[in-house]
Amino acid sequence: MQARGLLNGCALILLFIIQTATGDTRCIQKGGKCQENSIPCDNYQSGLCNGGRTRQCCISNQVADKRCMDKGGKCQQTSVSCSGAYRSGLCGGSASRKCCVPQSVFIISILASSGKLCTDANFQTVGRVVFGEARGETARGQLAVAYSIVNRINHSGYPNTLNAVVNQKTAGGAYQYETLGVAAHTKAWNVTKKGNTQEYKNAIKASSDALCGRVSDPTTCATDYCAYDPCSATNSNKYWTATNKIPIGRHYFVCRVKASG
Template sequence: MNKKLKYIWAIAIVLLVNVLVISIVKSGSGSVGALSKLGSQGSEVRSIQTKLQNQGYYKGKIDGIYGTNTRNAVIRFQKVKGLTPDGIAGPKTLKALGLGGSGGLGGFSSNDISLLARVTSAESRGEPYVGQVAVAAVILNRIEHPSFPNTLAGVIYQPGAFSCINDGGINAPVSDSAYKAARDAINGWDPSGGAIYYYNPAKATSGWIFSRPIITVIGDHRFCS
């Protein structure tokens, strides 16, 4: 009798464990790393805010905090796109924003990200983090601009484009923040406001660059159109 009772208890425990495991898997699937919602924070939220702002849905500060204003902007976007207006940036909403795909990195390879990080690190050393992202964003903006080459390598290695290519700064150790800044820029965060040029007025030697309209100032850099 005791053996039979132990056998029944063993089966019951196994069944209970299986139920718990299945519940955990179901609750986690499709949500881990796949959505941002009210209370979320981080680079993905900044990317969402940037995309929404660029499309006219979001007027607030790009601060990486998924607050009420961000949620309401997401709802407006979802309604226009025919998505469930739940205010949650899940896979379908992220894809509609242009943040879907492989990690939201826009098809850039690991070598591309490394190259962008190297230039960002060399060109923005000593600058605040938002300034590092802005430098990376300028490089990406040039790819889309008709006045520049349409590839990352083409933009970076364009003769005279970046001083770090000529002085060897691109070969210096890369800061961890530069890798993060490169990814944030690729994911859509553009603190430069769409700039295609930047300069440090204390170091710039070209008179022409001072004639460019200034969009914003971050740290020691002026970002221009």
């Protein structure tokens, strides 16, 4: 009986070890290690480890910075001078720690991205968004909306393809670019497209300028915007910190960086 009890005890311990290891897989796949969050660590992420709430995934800056390094950049504090351009969402650590991409690498990256995005089909897709979201806006205002799509593609918090970004929906099932779900806007777009009106041409120009990199981004890095401020799109939350807020036309645009802590 004692031997059987010992075997049962060993089996339970083995099962616990297997469950813990299996539950830690998502953390391990990210290059992290599950441990108690009382232990010093560069970056902790929750929801990736088995066990209690205090057991979290520790990811070192070296691992978290890989996305930046893959783009030829270097993670550093934004107070440090950058010879190129800072990009958000690619580094571990605090919100003020961003990826500095050298100018030569940044230009090559933009050109490479433009080669993929600079197509007639994409002009139509983004043009529909620009028409619905910024119809009647200045060229700069329409360009800013078009660039929000490009910036989302290059941001870790959003899908990495144009169609996925444009068609992304909220938890409630609505389009994030709200006017895509409004039948009246779709009808108006089809009419103006058929008539090749100036409104249609303006939307297509803003889209092509952004997708082909012909005109620089007036927001620098904005992924979100709202017709009023504050709103959920321009506010910070526990996941993202809103930065670089700028009013353009009838909208307030913000960039987003990963929240610290």
